[in-house]
Amino acid sequence: MAGFGSYLKKHTEALVKDVGIEPACGLTGKSKATLGRYYSDNPEHADRFMPIDAVVALEKSASFPHVTSALAELQGISLSHDDRRPNAERPGGVNSDVIALSQRFAMLMSEYQQSIEDGVITVNEAKRLLKETSMLQQVLIDMKLHLEEESG
Incomplete structure (x- = not known):
């Protein structure tokens, strides 16, 4: 996990910044300091990661599933994210x-x-x-x- 830690932390930071720090605190029930520790690159926080329920709560509000896509990439899995969600049939062919x-x-x-x-x-x-x-x-x-x- 050592090599993956900084990668996951970078994507956790992107997720929090995508949602915004204040809204992220409200959605997760975590303080700014706690959220910051989840993506801190300080050695004392190297083994601290955001809980999965907090990731889910934030990704519902984010423009992109940052952490989920990072986890998928680490496992060699491809995900498709379509934020357009059209109500009508796609035109053309x-x-x-x-x-x-x-x-x-x-x-x-x-x-x-x-x-x-x-x-x-x-x-x-x-x-x-x-x-x-x-x-x-x-x-x-x-x-x-x-x-x-x-x-x-």
């Missing part, structure tokens, strides 16, 4: 998916070009690249669903 795929890939490449210009990808640039990658993945999932529908 494979043809519109191919167009969307090429557009998303172009946006990802554009973000990458901007990020790598100075030879260093900053944290904010990495976050934008991650968001574009996730959006590209969602288009692929939509395409897969359309192909499954069309194949019967």
Whole structure:
């Protein structure tokens, strides 16, 4: 677990910051100091992790399941998160998916070009690249669903 600790703590911090520290305190019933200890990289807090019930409470309010996706990655599991949750049937089909795929890939490449210009990808640039990658993945999932529908 030693190698995974800092990875999980980084994603725990992202989760708390996604929700906001004050709302996170309210949702979990934990103090700011306690939440901070869950993602602290101080050696004295190395073995302290957020309880799973607190993770669930926060991920319900977060824009992304940060800790759950980190746990899945550590186990070699792929998750699909779709925060769009449409009420109506998805329009279009494979043809519109191919167009969307090429557009998303172009946006990802554009973000990458901007990020790598100075030879260093900053944290904010990495976050934008991650968001574009996730959006590209969602288009692929939509395409897969359309192909499954069309194949019967």
